[in-house]
Amino acid sequence: EPAITLPELPGIRFWVLGPPKDEKLLKKSNPSQNTAYGLDAGPGGSQALLIAGLKSNMGAAAGALLPGDSLEDPFDAMYSIPMVRAEHVPFFEKRYYGDSTDGNLYEKATSKEIHDQSWRRIDTSWMGASETMALQLDSATNNTSLVLAIERIATGEILLFPGDAQAGNWLSWQDLKWETGEAGGKKTVTGPDLLARTIFYKVGHHGSHNATLKAKGLELMVNDALVAMIPVDHEMAVKKRWGRMPLPELVDRIKEKTHGRVLKVDDDVKAPADLAKLKPANVSPEDWKQFTDRVQVTDVYYEVSF
Numbered sequence: 001e002p003a004i005t006l007p008e009l010p011g012i013r014f015w016v017l018g019p020p021k022d023e024k025l026l027k028k029s030n031p032s033q034n035t036a037y038g039l040d041a042g043p044g045g046s047q048a049l050l051i052a053g054l055k056s057n058m059g060a061a062a063g064a065l066l067p068g069d070s071l072e073d074p075f076d077a078m079y080s081i082p083m084v085r086a087e088h089v090p091f092f093e094k095r096y097y098g099d100s101t102d103g104n105l106y107e108k109a110t111s112k113e114i115h116d117q118s119w120r121r122i123d124t125s126w127m128g129a130s131e132t133m134a135l136q137l138d139s140a141t142n143n144t145s146l147v148l149a150i151e152r153i154a155t156g157e158i159l160l161f162p163g164d165a166q167a168g169n170w171l172s173w174q175d176l177k178w179e180t181g182e183a184g185g186k187k188t189v190t191g192p193d194l195l196a197r198t199i200f201y202k203v204g205h206h207g208s209h210n211a212t213l214k215a216k217g218l219e220l221m222v223n224d225a226l227v228a229m230i231p232v233d234h235e236m237a238v239k240k241r242w243g244r245m246p247l248p249e250l251v252d253r254i255k256e257k258t259h260g261r262v263l264k265v266d267d268d269v270k271a272p273a274d275l276a277k278l279k280p281a282n283v284s285p286e287d288w289k290q291f292t293d294r295v296q297v298t299d300v301y302y303e304v305s306f
Contacts, residue, residue, distance in 0.1 A: 025172045030167055145163030147160075159202075164211060203228055234246065
């Protein structure tokens with residue numbers, strides 16, 4: 001679709017980059033090797049276990065639990081031995097059940113066999129994978145993010161807001177193309193062209209590993225006036241076990257691209273004067289002041305003027 005202009009905002013044009021309409025790109029949340037910064041490992045098998053467990057629980061709630069099923073089973077029935085049967089299989093009975101007549105789960109005496117082996121079983125402990133599963137489901141939604149490139153028509157400068165768009169969304173921008181202008185003065189605008197003119201980048205998905213591509217993303221942002229904002233609470237990300245968020249390799253590269261002009265919402269900045277401590281060593285005081293003079297600091301947000 002062509003760019004959007006609104007009478008209420010003269011001189012401004014909105015380019016809609018995403019989400020992609022290609023289903024394959026929509027489903028592609030993780031980047032391929034060497035296409036992003038500091039790639040993390042992809043999702044493990046814990047999600048598969050959780051899905052099976054959730055399915056059993058939902059079946060039980062609906063009165064559809066099959067004979068032999070148990071709410072404690074982390075595996076699909078096709079790949080498991082029902083608990084009621086396993087209790088009577090000698091191998092499992094010896095190693096995962098037994099009685100507790102000795103009253104000591106961790107008996108160290110070599111002369112006496114440990115009878116109670118229940119501490120070896122995972123039972124419902126595997127449900128701790130639910131947070132990881134939730135993140136994976138969240139990723140499926142993230143890639144449907146509305147992506148806006150907001151252009152100041154007079155200068156061609158772009159403010160890029162990608163939401164939580166992930167790998168497939170970014171890849172889809174590479175082939176976008178528009179024709180602008182009147183007959184005889186038309187020019188072609190492309191997705192990479194909009195990235196090249198970006199002067200403000202709201203870093204995607206709190207700076208996660210799969211929400212800012214490398215060669216087909218950040219490296220295309222070549223405007224020397226680039227400023228970046230990372231909405232993230234690192235301490236909370238650690239508590240939630242969301243991995244490296246923001247990704248250190250990505251943050252380092254953004255700082256290089258912006259000459260240190262990176263605003264993280266969890267930085268200890270409570271007043272404009274606090275921005276001074278964020279100045280990189282290779283940036284002159286004069287250049288840094290020119291940047292900080294354009295930043296307003298409040299208790300809840302930064303405001304950057306261009």
